[in-house]
Amino acid sequence: MGILRVENLVAGYGDTEILHGVDLDVAEGKVTTIIGPNGAGKSTLLKALMGYLIPRAGTVSFDGDEVTALPAHVRVSKGIAFVPQLDNVFPSLSVEENLKMGGYTLTRELLGRRIALQYERFPRLAERRRQRVHTMSGGERQMLALARALMTEPRLLLLDEPTAALSPRIAAEVFEKIREINTQGRTVLIVEQNAELSLRASTTGIVMADGCKAFEGPADKILTDEKIREAYLGTAKD
Ligand code: ADP
Numbered sequence: 001m002g003i004l005r006v007e008n009l010v011a012g013y014g015d016t017e018i019l020h021g022v023d024l025d026v027a028e029g030k031v032t033t034i035i036g037p038n039g040a041g042k043s044t045l046l047k048a049l050m051g052y053l054i055p056r057a058g059t060v061s062f063d064g065d066e067v068t069a070l071p072a073h074v075r076v077s078k079g080i081a082f083v084p085q086l087d088n089v090f091p092s093l094s095v096e097e098n099l100k101m102g103g104y105t106l107t108r109e110l111l112g113r114r115i116a117l118q119y120e121r122f123p124r125l126a127e128r129r130r131q132r133v134h135t136m137s138g139g140e141r142q143m144l145a146l147a148r149a150l151m152t153e154p155r156l157l158l159l160d161e162p163t164a165a166l167s168p169r170i171a172a173e174v175f176e177k178i179r180e181i182n183t184q185g186r187t188v189l190i191v192e193q194n195a196e197l198s199l200r201a202s203t204t205g206i207v208m209a210d211g212c213k214a215f216e217g218p219a220d221k222i223l224t225d226e227k228i229r230e231a232y233l234g235t236a237k238d
Contacts, residue, residue, distance in 0.1 A: 001184050003028040003187050004049070004156055009058035011048045017129075018044045020211045021058065031178070031188045031220060033035045033198040035210035035232065042191040043085070045208070048162050049189075050082040051075050064155065077105070081154035085161040088145035091134035095144055097135060102148035111151075118147040122177075139170035142207075146177060157181065162195065175201045195233055199223050207232045 006024035010017060015070060018041045026032050026154075034042050047053040049060060051072040060068045068077055072082070089098050099118055103111045117125035120145050142162060149157060161179065163171035171194055179201050182188050193197035198217040199205050207215040207222075215232060222228050 002026045003063055004189065005059075005061045007059045007061075009045070009048060009055050009060065011055040011058075012052055013044075013053075015156070018211050019048065019055075021207075022211075022213055024206070024213070025063050026187060028155075028184060029182075030203040031182050031190065031201055032206060033195070034189070034191045034206045035193075035195040035198070036210055036214070040208040041211040042208050044211075046082065046189075046191055049158055050080065050089050073105075076152055076154070079152075079155035080158065081152055081156070082158040083145045083149045083159055083160065083162065085164055088208055089133050089141050089148065094132055095129050096129045096143055097134075098148050099125075099151055102151035102181070105152070107126065114153070118150060121150070121180075122147050137170075137175060141174040142166065142170075142174055143177065144183040146174075146181070150181065154186065156187045156189065156208050158180060158218040159188065159192075161192055162190065163192065163194050170218050171197055196223070 002025040004024065004026040006022055008146070009019050011020040012018040018237065022045060034045070035228060037040055044053065048055050051070055052142055054069055059066055062075070062078055062080060067078065090101060096115065099115045100111065104116050106114060124140065125147055128140070133144065163174050166174065178188060190198050199222055202219040205217060205219040206213060207221040222232060
């Protein structure tokens with residue numbers, strides 16, 4: 001049984017239903033990527049997993065406990081963290097102040113240790129600890145957003161398009177970091193437009209279309225099987 005289980009999840013905004021009954025079973029300790037066209041409901045799914053959107057039907061369970069209707073901060077205390085695509089750092093604050101915000105629930109002593117741990121993980125952030133975030137590059141901000149989410153040492157990390165608007169070289173660096181974070185025992189669930197790069201770092205790939213799960217299988221199969229590639233990545237293998 002996976003660390004995250006979703007059964008028949010129905011969610012939407014106002015009168016509009018976006019997710020029409022999604023099932024997921026995310027394996028512990030692995031990286032899973034969700035791909036799919038714009039508007040498929042990928043971000044909506046992440047919002048429902050984090051508690052920013054309460055579903056109309058269905059259940060979300062984390063580590064065997066149902067969390068379907070729990071607010072986001074309670075899910076954080078249970079070991080889930082979320083890095084949204086936008087507004088994932090405070091631009092007017094310094095690197096260190098951002099990390100402190102990420103660990104605001106921690107004791108003073110633990111806070112200091114966790115900040116030190118992020119500087120070990122992200123040496124470039126250590127060099128810039130007093131720098132205001134609005135003066136930093138997109139890649140550095142994304143690394144900071146990851147570091148901030150890791151302040152609570154989550155068991156499950158939800159990432160919404162971690163490489164959006166980054167150059168290929170920096171996107172590859174972000175994925176290298178995500179792999180490293182995963183090797184340290186963390187389960188990672190990623191929604192990503194950069195399907196190739198993300199699937200190469202993943203065990204499982206999930207394709208969403210029109211608010212439903214259209215396909216699920218081994219990530220390498222999506223990357224290498226001609227028919228599946230054509231159907232879901234829209235390109236032949238190079
Ligand atoms: P994806 O992440 O796959 O691109 P989204 O989950 O962002 O898809 O969006 C799915 C649908 O939900 C889209 O039609 C989008 O316009 C709609 N939607 C997203 N956020 C909101 C919102 N806050 N209010 C109303 N509709 C929304």
